[in-house]
Each structure stands twice: as C-alpha cells, then as structure tokens.
Amino acid sequence: MIRGIRGATTIESDIPELVWSETVKLVQRVAEANNVSPENIASITISTTPDVKSAFPAKSVRLMEGWQYVPIMCMHEMDVPGALPLCIRVLLHVNIDTPQHEIHHIYLNEAVKLRPDLVR
Template structure:
C-alpha cells in the first residue's frame, strides 16, 4: 500500500481564557486525536492550530511542544477569523500525517461545544476497525 499525506481535523472549546484552561483543552484534544488515529509520532508532519480572538493566554503549539514525541513536528499558530455568530473560545487543529491509510480512515475529533461544528465527523467511534473502510 502506498503511503500518502493525510489530514486529521479536530476542535474543542474552553470556558476560560487562562493558560490552565487552554492547556487542558489542547492536551485533551491531542490525546483523543492520537488515540483515535493510533498515531505514530514519527509519521506526524505538521500541525496548524487556530484559536478564536478571545483566546490569547498561551499558544497551542507551545502546549504541543511540551509533548516529548512532538519535538520534530512542524507547528504553527494562527488566529481564526472573527465571524459574527461563530463559536467563541474555540481551538482548532489540522494535523498532517504520513500513513498507508486512506483519508476516509482518519478520525476527526470534536470535543466540548465544538461537537456541533461537524456532527457528521464527530460520530466516529473510538478504535473502529480501519481495515473495514
């Protein structure tokens, strides 16, 4: 099977603009993405984090860099557009990985109030059988 670059999306929210609240939310999101996708750290290429303008206490990439196996992953933080009526205190991530799995096997993770952003992707059960896709 050919290896390709695939993308994994995720998002979460936090109730507070504090270092502790953002750190907790980012860690939970990354933990869940890693578990649901059985990620091998050597297969990760990059991660782009975005946060809504109402979150500015810490960079999500700084939190990801605390993970020992993320030291070789290219990380970038950007601010999301502020669109009227959009979800507040939201953190999103787009992770690129090398994998032999097809794109449809990637498990996207939406936590907290971000579950409503992509309910069609959020219904993926943990540890589903990837070979049946």
C-alpha cells in the same frame, strides 16, 4: 500519503492552563483515534478564535513526550459573527495509509456543534 486530520475543542474561559490542557487532550485523542505517532506527523496547524489570546496552544504540544520536534504553527481563525467562541482547532498533516473515509476527526466539548456529521 499525507492526510489531514482535524479536531476542535472549546475552553470555558481564556486562561493559559485551560488552553494548554484542552489542546493536549485534543491532540492526544486525534493521535490515538488514528494510531498516529509524532514520527508520522509532518506538521500541525493550530488555530484559535480571536477570544483565545492568553497562551500559545502549541507550547503544550511541544512539551508532550516525544513531540518536541513536530513543527507546529499557531494562528487566529477569521472573526466571523456568530462563530463558536473560545474554540481551538487543530489540523495534523500525517503520513498515513488510512483511506480518507476511515480517518477519525475529533470534536470535543462545544466543538461537536461544528461537524456533527463527523462525530462518532
């Protein structure tokens, strides 16, 4: 079965090093919390708010040990007034037998405001 596993984080400012480091931290936490290895990931979609434009977040994931063959695509979120700024979101499409209600979605930094119902 393929399940979607969500996560989001924010950065303090739009500089490449923060985009990359926070993206890696988020993806690692999502994978660890759900006992997922790169071999089980069908693909990853990464989106950023339009104010994040200094670097491709996917670059940092591709450089992680063992992750170079995971298909990853980046895009911008809709530019909705009042949206959480400087936000990076991930959606991992994972081959996993875990029931939907046992999936651990990960929200870090200011992104915990997005889904307080899912923060554990």
